[in-house]
Amino acid sequence: MSRQRIAIIGAGPSGMAALRAFDSAQRAGAEIPEIVTYEKQDDWGGQWNFDWRSGTDRYGESVHSSMYRNLWSNGPKEALEFAEYTFDEHFARPISSYPPRAALWDYIDGRVRKSGLKDEVQFSTAVRWVDYDRDQDNFTVTVENLRSGTTSSSEFDRIIVATGHFSFPNVPEFEGIETFPGSVQHAHDFRGAENLADKRVLLIGASYSAEDIGVQAYKMGARSVTISYRTGAMGYDWPDGMEELPLVDHFEGGTVRFSDGDTREFDAVILCTGYLHKYPFLPAELALRSPNNIYPADLYRGVVWQENPGVFYLGAQDQWFTFNMFDAQAWYVRDLILGRTPLPSAEQRAAHMRTWRDRFQELGGDADDVRFQADYVRDLIDATDYPMFDLDEVVRIFLAWKGEKYENILTYRDKSYRSVLTGTVASTHHTPWLRELDDSLERYLSTPAKSELEAILDGTDPSAERLATDTPG
Amino acid sequence: MSRQRIAIIGAGPSGMAALRAFDSAQRAGAEIPEIVTYEKQDDWGGQWNFDWRSGTDRYGESVHSSMYRNLWSNGPKEALEFAEYTFDEHFARPISSYPPRAALWDYIDGRVRKSGLKDEVQFSTAVRWVDYDRDQDNFTVTVENLRSGTTSSSEFDRIIVATGHFSFPNVPEFEGIETFPGSVQHAHDFRGAENLADKRVLLIGASYSAEDIGVQAYKMGARSVTISYRTGAMGYDWPDGMEELPLVDHFEGGTVRFSDGDTREFDAVILCTGYLHKYPFLPAELALRSPNNIYPADLYRGVVWQENPGVFYLGAQDQWFTFNMFDAQAWYVRDLILGRTPLPSAEQRAAHMRTWRDRFQELGGDADDVRFQADYVRDLIDATDYPMFDLDEVVRIFLAWKGEKYENILTYRDKSYRSVLTGTVASTHHTPWLRELDDSLERYLSTPAKSELEAILDGTDPSAERLATDTPG
Numbered sequence: 015m016s017r018q019r020i021a022i023i024g025a026g027p028s029g030m031a032a033l034r035a036f037d038s039a040q041r042a043g044a045e046i047p048e049i050v051t052y053e054k055q056d057d058w059g060g061q062w063n064f065d066w067r068s069g070t071d072r073y074g075e076s077v078h079s080s081m082y083r084n085l086w087s088n089g090p091k092e093a094l095e096f097a098e099y100t101f102d103e104h105f106a107r108p109i110s111s112y113p114p115r116a117a118l119w120d121y122i123d124g125r126v127r128k129s130g131l132k133d134e135v136q137f138s139t140a141v142r143w144v145d146y147d148r149d150q151d152n153f154t155v156t157v158e159n160l161r162s163g164t165t166s167s168s169e170f171d172r173i174i175v176a177t178g179h180f181s182f183p184n185v186p187e188f189e190g191i192e193t194f195p196g197s198v199q200h201a202h203d204f205r206g207a208e209n210l211a212d213k214r215v216l217l218i219g220a221s222y223s224a225e226d227i228g229v230q231a232y233k234m235g236a237r238s239v240t241i242s243y244r245t246g247a248m249g250y251d252w253p254d255g256m257e258e259l260p261l262v263d264h265f266e267g268g269t270v271r272f273s274d275g276d277t278r279e280f281d282a283v284i285l286c287t288g289y290l291h292k293y294p295f296l297p298a299e300l301a302l303r304s305p306n307n308i309y310p311a312d313l314y315r316g317v318v319w320q321e322n323p324g325v326f327y328l329g330a331q332d333q334w335f336t337f338n339m340f341d342a343q344a345w346y347v348r349d350l351i352l353g354r355t356p357l358p359s360a361e362q363r364a365a366h367m368r369t370w371r372d373r374f375q376e377l378g379g380d381a382d383d384v385r386f387q388a389d390y391v392r393d394l395i396d397a398t399d400y401p402m403f404d405l406d407e408v409v410r411i412f413l414a415w416k417g418e419k420y421e422n423i424l425t426y427r428d429k430s431y432r433s434v435l436t437g438t439v440a441s442t443h444h445t446p447w448l449r450e451l452d453d454s455l456e457r458y459l460s461t462p463a464k465s466e467l468e469a470i471l472d473g474t475d476p477s478a479e480r481l482a483t484d485t486p487g
Numbered sequence: 488m489s490r491q492r493i494a495i496i497g498a499g500p501s502g503m504a505a506l507r508a509f510d511s512a513q514r515a516g517a518e519i520p521e522i523v524t525y526e527k528q529d530d531w532g533g534q535w536n537f538d539w540r541s542g543t544d545r546y547g548e549s550v551h552s553s554m555y556r557n558l559w560s561n562g563p564k565e566a567l568e569f570a571e572y573t574f575d576e577h578f579a580r581p582i583s584s585y586p587p588r589a590a591l592w593d594y595i596d597g598r599v600r601k602s603g604l605k606d607e608v609q610f611s612t613a614v615r616w617v618d619y620d621r622d623q624d625n626f627t628v629t630v631e632n633l634r635s636g637t638t639s640s641s642e643f644d645r646i647i648v649a650t651g652h653f654s655f656p657n658v659p660e661f662e663g664i665e666t667f668p669g670s671v672q673h674a675h676d677f678r679g680a681e682n683l684a685d686k687r688v689l690l691i692g693a694s695y696s697a698e699d700i701g702v703q704a705y706k707m708g709a710r711s712v713t714i715s716y717r718t719g720a721m722g723y724d725w726p727d728g729m730e731e732l733p734l735v736d737h738f739e740g741g742t743v744r745f746s747d748g749d750t751r752e753f754d755a756v757i758l759c760t761g762y763l764h765k766y767p768f769l770p771a772e773l774a775l776r777s778p779n780n781i782y783p784a785d786l787y788r789g790v791v792w793q794e795n796p797g798v799f800y801l802g803a804q805d806q807w808f809t810f811n812m813f814d815a816q817a818w819y820v821r822d823l824i825l826g827r828t829p830l831p832s833a834e835q836r837a838a839h840m841r842t843w844r845d846r847f848q849e850l851g852g853d854a855d856d857v858r859f860q861a862d863y864v865r866d867l868i869d870a871t872d873y874p875m876f877d878l879d880e881v882v883r884i885f886l887a888w889k890g891e892k893y894e895n896i897l898t899y900r901d902k903s904y905r906s907v908l909t910g911t912v913a914s915t916h917h918t919p920w921l922r923e924l925d926d927s928l929e930r931y932l933s934t935p936a937k938s939e940l941e942a943i944l945d946g947t948d949p950s951a952e953r954l955a956t957d958t959p960g
Contacts, residue, residue: 066665067658069542069549069676074655074765076542076549083665142767143616143629156616158767165771182547185540192539192556195681197670203542208668209754281682292547294615294631298638 018047020351021155021170023295025053025135026060026078027122027337028328029176031344033131038098039348047351050168052157054078054140058132060178062119068203073160075140078181080223080289083206084233084453086114088226092431092440093411094337097401099125102436105459110443112427114453122337141295144173146322153324172351175293176328179306182292185285188218190265200285201227210282211235216270218242218262219286225250227284229423232256233448240278250423291330300325306332308387309374314363316390317343318350323357326350334387334412338403342391345398355397384412404434424448445470491520493824494628494643496768498526498608499533499551500595500810501801502649504817506604511571512821520824523641525630527551527613531605533651535592541676546633548613551654553696553762556679557706557926559587561699565904565913566884567810570874572598575909578932583916585900587926595810614768617646619795626797645824648766649801652779655765658758661691663738673758674700683755684708689743691715691735692759698723700757702896705729706921713751723896764803773798779805781860782847787836789863790816791823796830799823807860807885811876815864818871828870857885877907897921918943 020036022029029051036046054075057063064081071077087094090111095101101109104124109117126132138160145154156167183200191198196213201223207230215231217224220243228239232253239256241248247258260273271277291310293301300322304310308331312320319325326347329340349355358366370390377383388405395402411431418426427447430440443450444462449470493509495502502524509519527548530536537554544550560567563584568574574582577597582590599605611633618627629640656673664671669686674696680703688704690697693716701712705726712729714721720731733746744750764783766774773795777783781804785793792798799820802813822828831839843863850856861878868875884904891899900920903913916923917935922943 064665066667066671067673068671069673070656070658072658072660074549074657074763074767076547140767156770158771163771163774163776165769165774183543184547185543185545187545192537194539195679197682198539198541198678200540200542203676205671206668209670290547294548294613296638297629298631298636301636301638303636 017045018172018351019168019170020047020049021153021168021173022049022051022176023141023155023173024060024176024178025051025055025058025137026176026178026329027062028178028340028344029053029060029174030058030122030126030131031337031340032174032176032328032347033134034126034129035341035344035348037126037129037131038345039352044352047171049134050170051135052139052141052155053135053137054160056138058135058137059119059122061180062115062122064115064119066205068199068205073138073140075160076182077202078178080180080183080202080204081115082204082227082230083208084114084230084451085226086427086447086453087112087118088222088427089334090411090415090429090431090440091118092433093335093408093415095403095433095435096125096341097338097395097403097435098341100433100435100438102433102438108438108441109458111429111431111440112443112447114455114458116453116455117458120455144296144300146297146300146324151324172324172326174326174328174347175296175302175330177293178329179291180289182290183285184288184290186287188262188265190267191283193267194265194280194283195268196281196283198283198285200287202289204284207231207234207236212237213281214238214240214279216240216242216262216278216280216283217286218283219288220244220246220248220258221286221288223284223286223288224248225423227286228256232424237281240280242272250420253424302327302330304330307374308332308334308377308383308390309371311371312367314358314367315346315394317347318357318363320360320363320367323360323363331387331390334384335391335408339387339391342394342398342400345400346394349398380416381413384409407434490518491644491824492642493520493522494626494641494646495522495524495649496614496628496646497533497649497651498524498528498531498610499649499651499802500535501651501813501817502526502533502647503531503595503599503604504810504813505647505649505801505820506607507599507602508814508817508821510599510602510604511818512825517825520644522607523643524608525612525614525628526608526610527633529611531608531610532592532595534653535588535595537588537592539678541672541678546611546613548633549655550675551651553653553656553675553677554588555677555700555703556681557587557703557924558699559900559920559926560585560591561695561900562807562809563884563888563902563904563913564591565906566808566881566888568876568906568908569598569814570811570868570876570908571814573906573908573911575906575911581911581914582931584902584904584913585916585920587928587931589926589928590931593928617769617773619770619773619797624797645797645799647799647801647820648769648775648803650766651802652764653762655763656758657761657763659760661735661738663740664756666740667738667743667753667756668741669754669756671756671758673760675762677757680704680707680709685710686754687711687713687752689713689715689735689751689753689756690759691756692761693717693719693721693731694759694761696757696759696761697721698896700759701729705897710754713753715745723893726897775800775803777803780847781805781807781850781856781863782844784844785840787831787840788819788867790820791830791836793833793836793840796833796836804860804863807857808864808881812860812864815867815871815873818873819867822871853889854886857882880907 022032040046061079104121140158143156153170158165183202210231215236224241231239241258244261263271263273328343388409432439495505513519534552577594613631616629626643626646631638656675683704688709697714704712714731717734736744736746790799801816861882905912
């Protein structure tokens with residue numbers, strides 16, 4: 015039997031986890047398949063690979079990353095830490111619990127930086143189409159090298175879809191929005207809140223995008239921030255100048271009427287209306303179609319496409335757990351491909367999915383969701399040699415984080431957690447998040463002069479005055 | 488021999504011209520092939536089908552249209568009039584020479600509205616991939632119905648690529664642009680200048696986008712408009728508050744340094760840096776790769792793909808002539824497909840292209856370009872039954888238009904031209920373009936009360952004060 019060929023589509027955190035999973039087996043002496051990884055961006059890191067562009071990238075492809083300047087992790091890093099590559103190992107010193115984007119990119123890059131794996135990734139290469147041949151039980155993957163414009167096709171035994179599902183915005187219609195004279199963009203295209211200073215900002219949506227872009231806008235001096243929800247308000251203790259209203263009914267020029275009859279004038283609208291599962295390179299019979307939830311249908315153990323178990327998805331769930339969940343998934347998929355773990359029959363897989371789906375449908379809120387996802391990750395790790403970690407403690411970290419956000423949405427990022435892997439307690443960042451206007455890695459890892467920090471804390475820093483009066487709690 | 492099958496990809500002005508060309512032959516008694524038209528938008532009209540969204544559309548596909556609110560034709564309609572469907576026939580009365588977007592959409596829609604052709608277009612359907620089978624000499628076209636998510640493949644004898652080339656922005660890198668705190672967008676994503684009021688606006692580019700968005704920004708009250716060119720300034724007699732500077736050297740936050748050493752502060756940047764020929768659904772051997780010019784290489788008579796003459800392109804040229812040129816191309820391609828016009832051998836085609844390319848390479852400026860394109864259109868019409876029209880007079884209209892723009896870039900749209908088809912002299916729009924803030928078809932075709940117009944012209948209209956002092960000439 016000739017050596018298996020595996021295509022990994024996407025080299026973000028999930029695709030990198032798959033590369034690492036195979037690499038780790040190979041370093042332990044296993045024979046691994048031939049692996050080809052396609053990444054449309056020029057570098058790896060997926061979402062964490064910031065692009066100042068919005069809309070389309072330098073090649074005319076849809077921009078992948080939804081990141082913005084001054085995006086700091088919105089959850090504690092202790093909840094996403096790789097069980098086999100700790101923050102201590104990477105940074106060689108304690109860092110804070112909520113690092114900026116650049117620090118997290120550095121961490122995921124650092125795990126594989128010296129592995130040689132990067133040379134195996136075909137960057138600037140977009141997958142155009144995947145064909146499945148039932149007789150051969152293999153896949154023809156057609157790609158375009160975006161730099162040269164050349165197209166080519168190769169055959170693979172299995173494909174791993176690791177393109178993520180927070181890249182294609184969901185942009186619903188709102189009556190009259192075409193008459194709104196201010197800027198209208200989706201959160202996906204938002205690149206920084208500096209230009210929202212003095213603006214009356216409307217965010218439509220009630221999830222992480224609305225929460226964080228709202229707070230960013232506040233941080234950068236928006237005149238007002240209004241967040242419009244469909245089903246329920248987030249209910250944080252918003253500072254003065256921030257409010258939640260029910261869903262937009264319609265726009266009339268710069269005026270917005272809400273479903274409760276309230277009206278407001280706005281200067282800018284940001285649609286925080288979520289993302290689509292979209293796989294334009296896949297025929298319908300291989301393409302996941304799902305709302306964003308923690309147990310998408312038709313994925314055995316969250317990763318094996320039921321209709322065609324030669325197709326694997328990584329990171330297709332809504333995510334409490336992230337990097338370490340992608341690892342658990344990647345290790346499990348690797349073991350299926352290596353034949354270390356047998357793939358159950360279609361009937362057995364269906365029965366397994368029914369059991370989990372039944373439980374999923376009974377979940378009653380965030381705490382239930384986190385525990386469900388922890389159990390899901392535990393189930394995967396149990397089946398592999400990925401290092402087990404204290405998932406119950408991570409659940410507690412998630413719940414504490416939720417609590418901190420309810421206590422103070424503006425300062426929760428200043429809190430510190432303890433690593434379940436190393437026991438290290440996170441350091442306190444030298445500058446409170448709300449006053450930190452520089453998100454570079456250099457600044458993050460620097461030790462500012464005492465006088466600079468004193469200026470920030472004494473209020474001689476330009477952002478301090480507003481903070482002193484407005485910060486609640 | 489079974490009936491030929493033709494795929495038209497894209498139902499903008501070019502694809503609609505192809506539909507009309509075949510329809511016209513059929514109405515005259517000819518047998519025509521089976522035609523399937525795929526259009527990713529929900530309606531036809533291509534660029535002229537405005538979408539308030541930018542980036543991606545409701546299905547997560549790249550937005551096609553680059554149009555914005557208050558876009559009025561930037562060239563006289565007398566230069567684009569269909570030779571077989573005049574403005575008089577459509578509007579049944581004279582209209583002005585520079586209609587707003589909605590009026591032009593109505594015109595191209597009107598020609599085919601009652602034809603039944605619309606029912607044959609598969610809307611909301613994106614072409615994912617085209618495969619050519621050399622043995623069968625046919626094409627397999629794989630598409631996704633964006634509403635249902637279903638994918639399917641069909642075989643065709645010939646394909647007509649009519650997707651345009653002003654939809655995928657060219658977004659080059661500029662040093663430090665990621666530090667610019669204001670908004671940064673490509674002209675493709677620009678949807679209206681209202682939110683540029685009081686802003687210091689930088690436009691990078693020196694072609695139609697920069698010219699028109701610059702004037703739009705001025706019209707809507709930008710504090711300043713700076714246009715940065717690479718090779719040469721446009722050189723219009725800009726009003727106070729507008730200027731041209733050489734190319735951006737780099738950004739440092741909100742400050743931009745230009746290659747001549749000048750520096751300026753800006754609030755918003757719009758990249759008017761052009762578009763890419765991009766055909767992500769085509770294998771490299773079928774995909775046109777060209778800069779934007781009036782004689783792209785490897786297209787016999789501007790439409791037949793030399794390497795595979797079963798592939799036709801419509802509207803792939805840079806465009807002085809537009810709608811009527813697309814018609815001439817569509818009629819010619821139709822006649823090739825119907826066998827009415829023989830396709831010369833590859834050698835003959837190559838020789839023909841060399842002749843035209845030699846002439847193209849000698850062209851010395853705009854006047855040369857217009858005459859070249861007029862000759863090109865004449866050559867196509869000569870080969871078909873499309874009605875010939877006075878191309879020399881259209882050349883004169885183009886050159887007069889250029890002159891009007893140099894005379895006054897703010898008022899050229901108030902001029903009137905005479906139709907070369909009907910002799911009708913365009914009417915004068917009831918409101919000078921610079922004071923017209925409503926681009927709807929209703930407003931355009933309305934007869935405003937005298938008092939309203941007097942208010943606008945007397946200066947009691949809010950936009951009048953600035954105009955009275957700033958309008959040059």
